Amino acid sequence: MRGGRGPRQRVRTARNRSASSTRWLERQLNDPYVRRARAENYRSRAAYKLLEIDERFGVLKGVTAVIDLGIAPGGWSQVVRRRMPQAKVVGIDLLPTDPIEGVEILQMDFMDDEAPEKLKAALGGPADLVLSDMAANTVGHPQTDHLRTMGLVEAGLEFAKEVLRPGGAYVAKVLAGGADNNLVAELKRHFTAVKHAKPPASRKDSSEWYVIAQGFKGELPKT
Template sequence: MSRAGQDREKLKRSRKRSESSARWLTRQLNDPYVKQARADGYRSRAAYKLRELDEKFGLLKGKTRVVDLGIAPGGWSQVVTQVCPRAEIVGIDLLDVEPLPGVTIFKMDFMDDDAPATLTGALGGPPDLVMSDMAANTVGHKQTDHLRTMGLVETAVDFAIRTLEPGGDFIAKVLAGGTDTQLLALLKGHFTTVKHAKPPASRKGSSEWYVIAKGFKGEA
C-alpha cells in the first residue's frame, strides 16, 4: 500500500472511533501509571491501587489464602504473588484471563449459586483476604450504574462474611458516596475497623473509592 493509502486508512479508522473512545485512548497513552505498569510487567494500572492501599493499611501482610473477585486482567493477583509468594490465590471473572503463575482462575459469574463453593473448594480453607475490584458494565445512567455496581459489592460482602477466617480482611471497590448506610453498618458489625480510601493511582475524575474492612470478628 502506498504512503497516501496508509494515511487514508488511518484517517478512516480514526473517523470510526467515537469521541469518548478517542478521549480514553489519549488518556491511556499519557497516563504515567499505564506506562509504569508496562515497565513493571503489570497487566493493568490497577496493580498500583492495591500496592498503595497495602502500604497504607497493611492488607497483604501475612496473608496465606486470598480470593480475587473480578480478577481480570490479573493486576491485583500479580501484586499478591509478589508480596505473599506462598499464598494460595483463587480468582474469578466472566472475562477470559491469561494464566497467571501461582493463581487458580475460574471463568464464571460470581453471582452463580455454585461460585462461592467453587472458590473456597479450590482454596483449601477459609480465606484471610477477600478482594473485589468488580464493577458492573455501565449503561450510561448514573443511578442505574451505581445500583448495579453496589449490588456486586453487597454480594462480595456477603461472601466475605460467610467465608473469611477470624481476623481476615476485606477490600472492595465502591462508587462515589461510598458504602451505603445499611451495608456500612453490616461491615462495622463484623469487622474491627472499616474505612474508605481513594489511592493516588485512582484517576482524579473517577468516582471509584475503596472500602477497607479489617479484623473479621467471625459470624455472629
C-alpha cells in the same frame, strides 16, 4: 506511589476512530500509571491501586490465602503473588484471564449460585483476604449504576463472611460516596475497622472508591 511524568503525547484522529476513542487513547498514552505498568510488567494500572491500599492499610501483611473477585485482567493477583509469593490465590471472572503462576482462575460469573462453593473448594480452607474489584456494567444512570455496583459489594460481603478466618479483611470497589449507611453498619457488625479510600492511582475523574474492612470478627451469634 506515584508514576513519573514524561513529555505529553498527542494522538492524531484516524479514519474510523471516534473523537472519544482518540481521547481515550491519548489519555492511556499519557497516563504515568499505564507506562509504569508496562515497565513493571503488570497487566493493568489497577495493580497500583492495590499497592497503594496495601501501603496505607497493610491488607497483604501475612496473608496466606486470598480470593480475588473480578480478577480480569489479573493485576491485583499479580500484586499479591509478588508481595506474598507463598500465598494461595484463587480468582474468578466472567471474562477470560490469562494464566498467572500460582493463581487458580475460575471463568464464571461470581453471581452464579455455584460460584461460592467452587471458590471455597479451590481455596481448600479459610481466606485471610477477599478482594473485589468487581463493578457492574454502567448504564449511564448514576442511581442505577450505584445500586448495581452496591449489589456486587453486598454479595462479596456475604461471601467474605462465609470464607474469612477471624482477623481477615475484605476490600471492595464502591462508587462515589462510598458504601451506603446500611452496608457500612453491616460491615461494622462483622469487622473491627471500616474505612474508605481513593488511592492516588484511581483517576481523579473516576467515581470509584474502595471500602477496606479489617479485623473480621467471625460468625456473630444468632439473635
